Amino acid sequence: MKLLLVEDDLDLGNGVRIALADQDLEVVWVRRLDDAMRALDSGLFDMVILDLGLPDGDGLDLLLSLRRNRQRLPVLILSARDSLQDRLQGLDDGADDYLVKPFVLAELLSRVRALARRSYGFNDDMLALRGLALHEPTRRVSVEGRAVELSRCEFDLLALLLKRVDRVITRRLLEEQVLPGGPDNGSNALEVHVSNLRRKIGPGYIRTVRGIGYVIDAQPMAASEARGR
Structure with missing residues (x-):
């Protein structure tokens, strides 16, 4: 922290x-x-x-x-x-x-x-929100008790967003913190990681703030909004 x-x-x-x-x-x-x-x-x-x-x-x-x-x-x-x-x-x-x-x-x-x-929700190195749980020391992630396998970048991205629930993190800061080579103008690597992460943990967690970055909301998104994310 x-x-x-x-x-x-x-x-x-x-x-x-x-x-x-x-x-x-x-x-x-x-x-x-x-x-x-x-x-x-x-x-x-x-x-x-x-x-x-x-x-x-x-x-x-x-x-x-x-x-x-x-x-x-x-x-x-x-x-x-x-x-x-x-x-x-x-x-x-x-x-x-x-x-x-x-x-x-x-x-x-x-x-x-x-x-x-x-x-x-910090508790013995566990981050938990709405059925999603992330344990940093073991780098384990689960959704409703189901284990989810993530790449290094996907795990780091999810951990960063979970530590800052309800706060929008800009694309550039996410690239600096998560991507091995940092920001790369014209690259869509961050979008690819976000897309893969959404597919693995399910809809309703990561919200796009267009033109700025991404956020995980403490309260769930409406079903219609989640389907579009």
Whole structure:
């Protein structure tokens, strides 16, 4: 799981980064609001841990921007703003959790794990959604208990989409992450992998967002839409 940590305090940020890395989590740490926005525009993340009082602005502006763009990226606020009104505002603006500073690292790690379970169904390395299950350590996939054999690219593609349920992933980012040679202008390799994956796992999972990329929705598509996918 890849996290974006937005925290301007050097000692706290480094301590949180080390604690998360010790849990085998990939962490990108930035200290400014502008850097956080650039990171989100250029990369794929599974969660944001967000400080509010940043040198160049308020972390709530980043949160509101995500929600205005209908991005359901899980956000956990870390802040010294400890009043009830501050906590309610953060949650009402779209945060999934709110932890007041100072805090115990063990509690932060527990909240990160709980938020991952709620958001993605992460449970002992298993990703599961609507009868579809993927186990990363063994690279096994099943649909309604039936084993499904996937190629390496098909498995990596499905894992990437399942880790970011309800979030559209662009074609270019998928090619960069999944295809051995990366993006190849004019190539239809990604479409071929998506077509094969749909045939193997069945309709109703992978939705095409025309001109942008692909997404797996948390809620099933209508039957008429699924037949066209």
